[in-house]
Amino acid sequence: MKKSKVISGFIGLICAIFLILGISFSYNTNYKKVTIDTSNSPDGKYELTLQAVGEPDWPFGSASGQLVLKEGKEKVSKTDFELRNDGGSISSNCWKVTWHEDYVEVILSGEEQFDEQVILYFDGTKEIQQLTDIAVDYPSGEELNESRVITEQSFEVDLNDWGEVRFVSYLPTYDTLWEDVSFVLAKDNQIVYHFPPYFENNSTENDSVGMFDSVEAVGFQDIDGDGSKDVIVIINYITGAGPQGMIPRKTIRIFSSQNNGFVIQHDLIDELMKNMKEDDISISAICDYVTLIETDEIYDGYRTIYQQYFADEGCDFMISYSASGNSRAILNENEEIIEFLVYDRLSENEKCELYVLYRSKKNADGSWHISEAEILDIFAYNMSTKDVVSSGKTSWSATGNEKYYEVTGEK
16 A cells, blocks of 8 residues: 555656656747847937747747837836747847837848838837739849839949949830839849839839839938938830820839838838929939928928918928929919918927918019018917917018917017
């Protein structure tokens, strides 16, 4: 009996050991969190942590991970993700972090997946999407066809991690009527990268843009402030519709640098095409407008005044630039007159941006001059409350209403 109890106890001990080992193995494999890397915001206020959760599924499965955003010691948000990296573990090479004013952007990269963009806002909200527009490397050995190179819009450039490359504007093959222009990077006459096409199958057949005519301009600028050059292209198309159908029409293409490639900024392109006058479209004007959108209270003032006072009247909203580079928002234009907002200055109490509404008659040739324009109103845009106050002033010396002086501190 005693011997039987000893054997039973020994078996129980062995079972307990196996159970503990099993639990430990399961914990390490599926649940254990390991901090892989951290990134801090430029002002030191926020910290983002990349964590691996457990081990990758055997043998070539995905790896589980978390992104944890903290403000000081307080957790702002936590985001779970799966990384398909050919069975590899999560490492610091799997992410790229870019800090912005009110959010942090993370690009997660794995060998068996499209890059994934995770945007974590400082208010706790988040956005996740696959960057399916990122083009892949083409096989080495694909030679550049010099007969297709648009020489005047192809350039030798030092482009981010690519180093010294030749950016090539590449003519359509014309195997199909609606084939679009394309863009590639080349080294030693070998194509090393194809930029993603804007249209499906690189054909404009099912879009209203028309047929490719020419590449008007190419620029290499860091427009999003991440330290890498982006590519801006202005392309002309012919619609063939109406009496002016053979006049080339400008379109904008923006390729934003991300990881080892470029993505098309569709939303930004739509914004620019909607709110820029076609005659004003140039590389410098595009850069100025992007700066206006992303970093300047002036654009917020233009947009807010338009929404509160002019949108319901069916007015336009088109950003334009003077010869000296100053911005203006065109609200109404025809053959005889033009009405537009111009940013003037910061108010005396530094709480409001001031804008002047002008109307100018056009000359016979369509030209006009702001020096000859009449003032229709002066607006105050409160930067903190986002409210707009109309002064009722129709000249610099005119007296405005009390509300205007109250919010601006003007005398």
